[in-house]
Amino acid sequence: MIEIALIYGGDTSEHDISVLSGKNCATLIDKTRYRVHEVELRGPDWKVVACNGVALPGMEMNCGSYNRIEIPGIQINKDDFSYMMPARAARECGIECSSEGGPVRIKFDKVFMMIHGIPGENGLFQAYLEMLGIPCTSCHSLSCALTFQKYAGKQYLHGTGVLMPKEVFIQKGDKVDAADVIAKLGLPVFVKPTDNGSSFGVTKVKKEADLQKAIDAAFAEGSSVLVEECIEGREIGQGVVCYKGEIIALPVTEIITSHEFFDYDAKYLGESEEICPADITPEQFAALSEESRTIYRHFDCRGMIRIDYKLRGNDPYFLEVNSIPGFTKMSIVPKQLAAAGIDIPSFFTEMIERA
Numbered sequence: 001m002i003e004i005a006l007i008y009g010g011d012t013s014e015h016d017i018s019v020l021s022g023k024n025c026a027t028l029i030d031k032t033r034y035r036v037h038e039v040e041l042r043g044p045d046w047k048v049v050a051c052n053g054v055a056l057p058g059m060e061m062n063c064g065s066y067n068r069i070e071i072p073g074i075q076i077n078k079d080d081f082s083y084m085m086p087a088r089a090a091r092e093c094g095i096e097c098s099s100e101g102g103p104v105r106i107k108f109d110k111v112f113m114m115i116h117g118i119p120g121e122n123g124l125f126q127a128y129l130e131m132l133g134i135p136c137t138s139c140h141s142l143s144c145a146l147t148f149q150k151y152a153g154k155q156y157l158h159g160t161g162v163l164m165p166k167e168v169f170i171q172k173g174d175k176v177d178a179a180d181v182i183a184k185l186g187l188p189v190f191v192k193p194t195d196n197g198s199s200f201g202v203t204k205v206k207k208e209a210d211l212q213k214a215i216d217a218a219f220a221e222g223s224s225v226l227v228e229e230c231i232e233g234r235e236i237g238q239g240v241v242c243y244k245g246e247i248i249a250l251p252v253t254e255i256i257t258s259h260e261f262f263d264y265d266a267k268y269l270g271e272s273e274e275i276c277p278a279d280i281t282p283e284q285f286a287a288l289s290e291e292s293r294t295i296y297r298h299f300d301c302r303g304m305i306r307i308d309y310k311l312r313g314n315d316p317y318f319l320e321v322n323s324i325p326g327f328t329k330m331s332i333v334p335k336q337l338a339a340a341g342i343d344i345p346s347f348f349t350e351m352i353e354r355a
Contacts, residue, residue, distance in 0.1 A: 001094070004034045004352065005048075005081070005108040007125070009041040012117030013200040013221065021327040022114040024334075026053065028344050029112065034352065035093060037083075037106065039076065041115065041125075047073030048083050048106075051093040057086060081132055082107045110355050112348075113138035113324055117196060121324045122148040135355040139301045139323045147299055147321035150194045150226050154318075160298055162291055163317045165310075169194075170215060170225040178211045185229040191215055193222025204230070233312035236278065238288055239325065239333040240296045241304045242354065243347060247296055249289035250336035254278035276335050280311070288316045295321065303351050306333050 006029070008022025009015050022038065029036050031052055038050040048056055049072055056074050076083050084103040091097055095104055111129055113136050119125045123144030129136050138144065147153050151169045168181050181189070191214035192202040201221030203214035211227075218225040235257075239250040257272035280288075292307050299321065306325035309316040325333045337344055 001035045002033065002109045002352075003106055004029065004036050004110055004112050005039050006036050006112045006114060007039045007041060007120065008114045009039075010115040010117045010120055011041075011043055012196060014116035014196075015042060017326060017328065018114060018116040018120075021116065021331065024329055025112065025114055025327055025348070026050070029348050029352075030345050033349065035095075036112075037108065040073065041119070046076040046078065048076065048085075049073040051085070051089065054089065054092050056089050080107065081129070081134060108134060110134065110352055111136040112352060114327065116322075116324055116326065120144075121322070122195060137303045137351045137355045139299070139303065139305070143299045143301055144323045147301075147305075147323045148195055149224075150192070150320050151224065152194075153299075153321060157295065157298060157318065160294055162295060163315055165190075165228040165231050165317055165319070167229070168227040170227065172219065172223070176212065176215060178208050181211060181227055182208050185227060188230045190228045190230055191218050192226050192228070193218045194224045194226050195222045231310035231312055231317045233310040233317070234278075236288065236309040236311045236316065237306055237332045238292050238309070239304060239306045239336045240292045240301070241337070241342075241347065242302065243342060243350060247293050248340070249292045250333070251277040251339040252280060252285060252288055253332045253336060254280070274332060274335070276332070276339050281314075284311065284314050284316075287314055291316050291318070302354075304333060304347075 006022055006026055008018045010018050026036055026038055036052055037048050040047055040049050050056055074083050083106055085106050086103050087097040087101045090104040097104055111134055113120055115121060115125060121144060123141035126136055126138060126144055127141035130141055146156050154164050166185055168184060170176055188204055188206045190202065190204055201218045203217055205211050205214045215225050235255040237253045241248050253274050253276040255272050255274055295307055296305065304325065306322040308319040310319060327334055334344065337347060
């Protein structure tokens with residue numbers, strides 16, 4: 001049996017969404033081929049919380065004179081990314097144990113990555129795995145680093161013909177002249193952290209007087225800030241996957257919301273309508289798909305990604321790459337895979353085998 005570490009959580013505001021994505025993926029991975037160990041990360045705390053859906057016992061801690069509480073999960077040994085599974089839990093998961101009944105050391109064969117944000121989507125965790133020689137289903141560390149840092153990603157795409165909004169890049173300590181920014185980009189503008197997702201810290205600014213407040217909000221979520229011109233058009237998302245040896249651009253989703261943009265509430269609290277396949281012409285779909293495949297190849301992506309666009313007429317304007325897109329029951333990419341007629345467990349099996 002192949003031992004898979006399904007990793008979720010992370011160190012940003014996207015932690016809880018990542019957990020939901022990971023829990024959903026755990027139900028879709030073929031348990032006849034793989035033993036799935038769910039690993040939740042938060043800061044230095046890396047814990048295996050379940051194996052094939054069986055919750056793992058944790059450590060007991062004293063809590064006052066009479067009370068003891070159990071902290072769920074078993075800590076990972078970061079030296080080699082392994083852990084010691086108690087014999088009882090091992091037997092429940094079909095793992096052979098010694099006659100002495102001691103714990104069983106589990107070393108992972110591959111990693112199924114589902115961390116949104118840091119340290120997964122920015123490539124830090126992939127770099128750690130690359131040093132250990134453990135294959136991973138997501139993009140490699142450099143690809144993740146480039147796509148996660150929105151400004152760096154846009155610079156990397158220059159010369160490819162991909163259309164992008166104009167931008168102003170701001171680092172901590174930079175003096176910002178709001179009038180100069182507006183003169184270059186016009187109004188409204190979008191202000192966003194360069195290194196975060198799920199629309200945390202994103203503001204649509206309609207008045208020059210509100211720009212600095214929006215920049216401060218973005219800095220609360222990221223280390224640098226991007227101010228972009230607002231492209232008026234349709235909000236579009238397209239997943240791209242490698243499946244059966246081909247780079248496939250999935251059916252397009254259009255996001256319609258009464259909010260100013262596709263913010264957190266619109267994404268995760270049901271305050272938007274997501275139409276898949278989107279009502280676009282064959283020419284628009286062809287243009288989007290060609291651009292998406294170009295971006296996938298240029299960043300040397302692997303597995304599945306999602307690319308967000310604004311569609312103005314027939315012209316798709318690139319906004320960002322999500323190298324580890326959401327995979328909750330409400331997420332965009334699972335619906336696109338279904339619309340494409342791709343069986344998700346079979347697709348996951350191929351992702352794991354190709355890692």
